[in-house]
Structures are given as C-alpha cells and as structure tokens.
Amino acid sequence: MKSLSTRKTRLPLVALLLVLAATLTAKAQGAKIQLNNLDHLAARASQTVDVNIDERLVQIAAKLLSSVDADEKKIKKIVDGLKGIYVKSFEFENAGEFTPADVESVRSQLRGPAWSKLVNVTSKKDGSVEVYLMLVGDQISGLAVLSVEDKELTVVNIIGPVDLEKLSQLEGQFGVPELAIEPPKPKTKN
C-alpha cells in the first residue's frame, strides 16, 4: 500500500522532470540558426570560414584544452557547457556579391520572441553589427552575431550559456589575433 502511494507520487515528479528537461533541451536547440541558406555564397567569396561544432565536438575539443595553462583555462571556462558553435563568414572581392535577401534569411530567424536584440549598430560606411541573445530566465542560452559589411558577411551562432564578458576579452589572447582596427588618428588642424 505504502509502495503504491510512493509510486503514485514519484511518477508525476519523474514526468515533470522529463518535461522540464525536454523543454530546456528544445530551448537550447532552438538557439541554433539555419545557416544553410548562405552556402551558395561560398562560390563567390574570396575567403570563407565555415565552422560547425556540435556539442560532442565542443566536448572533445575541450578535452584538449589544458587546465594548467592560464589562457587555455580561460577558454575552457568559456567553452564549458556550450552546446554548439556555428560560424559562417564570407569575404568578397567586390561589393554587392550578396543580396539583402541573404541577410534577411538569417535576420528573420532572429526576429522570433525567443531572441532579444542586444546591440544594433548600423552605419552606411561601415555596415551593421547586430548582437542577439536568447535568454532562459536570467541565463543566456544562445548568442547570435550578424555582421554585414560591403564586402563581408559574418554570422556567429553560439548555443549554450555564454559569458559575453569573458568572450569579448578573448580577442588578442592565446594566439587569437587582434583585430586590425587602426586607432583613430588625431585630427589635424586645417
């Protein structure tokens, strides 16, 4: 009789946990953007970066990161818990090699209620950079960066809990090359 009652209370609990886990997994998977629409641009691009790292590969790669070396330790912390990293970056010789429709195919996926736009900087001269976050409660479960320039189109999609501060600190560290942005020149008087 007692075992029957405990089983009765345990079953809904297990079911609830399963539903919760499934929801969280679905939510995490929902952070993945479909980037296949951009594949045709590779033929026209002078340089292409195509990175597809799923959860298994993230875990395997993380195994190679040293927990002793300070720089690799930082990267390991960033990578820890990530469910996937997907990047597509195209650089072209000439402007106008990709259409607004190509950009829209990515942007439209980020307009859903799950995503919130964190940053949107648009400039006629330098193009636009958009940063989107997917939040579950207070925690980030996905990041998407869409960078559009005249001759360059880059989409970064990271799935899982991302530490934005740590990630932005990575540039220029651990053989991660610094961005070749020249500091603003002092204005000369006419």
Place this chain on the structure above:
Amino acid sequence: MNEKYLWDKSGKPDPQIQQLEEILGALRYEHRPFKIPGDLVIGRRRSYVPVLAIAATIALALLAAGLWLRVQNQKAPQFRAEDARPTVVPSGIKENVPKPLVAKDESLDQRPKELRVPIHHRKSAGNLLAGNLSRVKYSPEPDLKPSERREALIAKGQLMMALRLASEKLNLAQRRTQLSSPANLLRNQHKVG
C-alpha cells in the same frame, strides 16, 4: 627400602638407589666458567642477495614501464599544429599566431655554446612540432583514441577560430556602440561648438 637414605642420605644406603645414582651421576650439574669456543666466528657476513634481488626487480619493472610508455608514444599519430589551425582567415585579422621556433642561424641561438646542438643533429621541424604536441597529449585526455584525438585537434582549431571571430565581432559592436552613444555625440558637439 630405606626411605631415610632416599630422603636425605641419612640411613642405610640402598644398593639399588646407589646404582641408580651412579648411572645418573654423569648427568649431574657441574659448575664451569663460561668459555667461548675457539672456532666460533664472531660478526658473520650479512647476505646481500635478497636486497640485490629486490633492487633488480624494481629496476626491471621501471625499465619495462619506460619501454611500454615509449611504445605507446610511438603508436600515437603525430600531428602538426598546422593541422589543427583552419587555413582560411577572415579579413581584418592580423595573423599573430605564434609559430614554432627553430633557430636556423647559429648566431640567433642565445644559449651557451656547449648547450647548442648542430642543426644537422636536430630533429626535423615536424618532429619538433609533434614533440610539442605530445605535451598536450599527456596533460588532459589520456583516454582519447588516435582518430578521436585527430578529430579533437581539428575541432579545437575550429573552436579557436570561431571564438576569435565571435570575440572580434562583439568588440566591434561594443566599440561602435560607444562611438555612436549620445554621450559621445554630445561631447563631439561641445568640441565643435
């Protein structure tokens, strides 16, 4: 039988008892001073055979372990760092990735002369790279199969590339946001005015 003789030898001696006394008399206690026998060797040599046997066993075990590790090391495939690094680099990025240092010019070698090894005695650059990577092998993941390890190295390279791009773009967005913030606009207006 005269019991007094048996008790304290006071009565008439009993011939049977006397006979027994004679027979057993040879075994009677006789007080003698302690004498060390002349042929006795004092401080006999200790046998080192067991100690030597133990030492030899330990040495053999260490040798066997060393050989086994060497064989295992040779079995693992050797990878170059270039394998793990993606070949395509997006524009606007300076390639500062450190390359393995192989001193081609003897004058560049800062070490004392006695420590220098002639170039033709050194291992090839490929082997040096593999040697560097072997450190990575022993540190975190001893249970990876060679195929998995190769996959992991490629994934690591791609991961670095992806994180680099993500970091770059985030910083770019941050810089542009700061440049176009109202506070900066106001400051610029003040400068112009």
